[in-house]
Amino acid sequence: MSDQASDLLKDYQAMAQQSWDAWTHYLQQHASMAQPFGQTAWGAPFGAGEDVLTRSMAAMKGYGEWLQGAVGSGLGQGTGDWQQSLQQLFASLGGQPFAHAFASIDSEAARSFTQMWQAWLQAGQSGLAGAHFDVEHMAAFGFTRERQLQQQALAAAMQAYLESAGKYQALIQRANTEGFERLQAKLTELTNSQRQVDSLKALYDLWVDGAEEAYAQIALSEEFRRAYGDMVNAQSRVRELKQQMLDAACRELGMPTRGEVSALGKRLQELRREVRAGTSPAASEEITALRAEVAALKRELAGKAAPGKPATKKPAPRSSKRAETEKEAVVRRAKPAAAVVARKSVVRGATRTRK
């Protein structure tokens, strides 16, 4: 029986290997199609072939390996201590059979973030290579004083980020551990009932339930909330400092900086709001009312300026033109902003021509 099982396991392993090879081949093809220009100049933080491959396969591969380990563990076979078998199974896989589901929880993007900034930080400090002293805490002076301060701030921020990410990861590890404990508790509950786990998939699903419950409890805690906020804020601080350094470099090269482009975008958006507000129905109504009031005042003034003359006197031709122009202006006012701006340009041009 044991020889038969051993043969089956060998057959299975051979089949599993073929299967993974096929998947690897498939995913590599697609990854290369997704990267027509190959690796990016940024060390490919996103979407590089290997990374895509790893991420796409991780879930199924992790599960496949766990299945394989479960068969070899003797779990559920014989009358031995099931708790011990379960622990052995999980221990044989490093104690965290699905570590990747949690381990990469701060995202591949965040990992790339760390790698990228560390690389840049090292590049920035390369000028100090060979210096055997605490660069981060050196007093800054001389022509490069400001740059030294920037480098020091960046190094400190990077260190703060790594520390906060470490605290966050510690909580994730706790969730992993407590998830397993919950699985044990769920299985213990089953011993008091007539229900039994009859497949590895059922055992896996039970573990997922336990893991998610443990994680949810931790993720909703005050401690996690602070750790999460600290990590995000520390990352933002690193990004902020690096952007300041990049902006300085852009200024030296006469290139527009991120801050300048952002400021232009903000002003443009404000201008769009002002233009829209000026052409809104409410604004048009107000302008129409004001124009009517001005026209009435003008008529009243015209009447006072010519005492003794009949009130029904035909207005001067020039006034008629003005009245017509005003009427036309009111009508045109309802046109879109672009049309108004265009018309204003024409009027300005005409004024200059007259001069």
Place this chain on the structure above:
Amino acid sequence: MFPPFRLDPAALLGEISAFQRKLSAGVGNLAHQPEPEYANTPREAVYREDKLTLWHMKGQGKPTAKTPTLVVYALVNTVWMTDLQADRSLVRNLLEQGEDIYLLDWGYPDGADRWLTLDDYINGYLDRCVDAVRKAAGVDAVNLLGICQGGTFSLCYAATHGDKVKNLITMVTPVDFQTPDNMLSAWAREVDVDRFVETMGNIPAELLNWVYLTLKPVRLNQQKYVGLVDILDNPKELQNFLRMERWIFDSPDQAGEAFREFIKEFYQHNKLIKGEVMIGDKPVDLGMITHPVLNIFAEQDHLVPPDASRALGRHVGTTDYTQLAFKGGHIGIYVSSRAQREVPPAIHQWLSTRN
């Protein structure tokens, strides 16, 4: 006392062999899958501005409803969740019931949209879309169907532009942003969102998607893909799975300023239920919503906990308030077969007695 396992060695080997066989065979099926299409219900663009498009959805026959319904989706993900596939389409289902449906498709913001505010979105884009629907349908007021964050927007809009709204439907809409089980809210609470947005600009969709995945990391990063192996040999199921993957991951970035405001005012300070939200110069008082309100939420919603939505009943000013609890999750409420049977008919029935 019973042992918790009943694992027969031969059955275990059979189980893992079956897993590997499905996996091996599945490679070929994945290799020949076309890009999954959404339902693509016939539609006509009736208004466009910047990145947004207002679609008038076309059913088989003419709508019998007198008042058109504008669907206001969230800024995260895309409105096509409501028209995902032919047999799982909220839109199609509502059209078949005789409703006249318009969809607000926000589009994909880029750097030019970095400074768009909630004022721009709600008092600007949304208001102009409502006007476009009113004009197209020849009515004074429309029904609003707000989904998730779009529901929150619809509440703000109805409270400040009440004369243009006839009936209000909210689906999985957060109102109280700080219920104890709201994981997103807990995580957002300690984040320095000013610095975060200042350094990120627009918020990348990939980052947000990762945050959503980490709400249930093992279930969404692994268990889901282990389950995929079981449907690799079923072309229809595989297409459905891939279609959902497309919807989940083909999502827009968030305009930085609007994101900052939303996190700060709603998540961090929970101002909506305090009556302290200002959208531009308009104070939002939920007590001003005196329209009939239908509030639909999902009992297993991990993104917007049911209590976050239930709170609406305590704060809204209307005397005609109806609440509908759906047995499902945040996504299942649109695409599950139960949802097709229950949700659109409930919406239609509720509307038909109020139009």
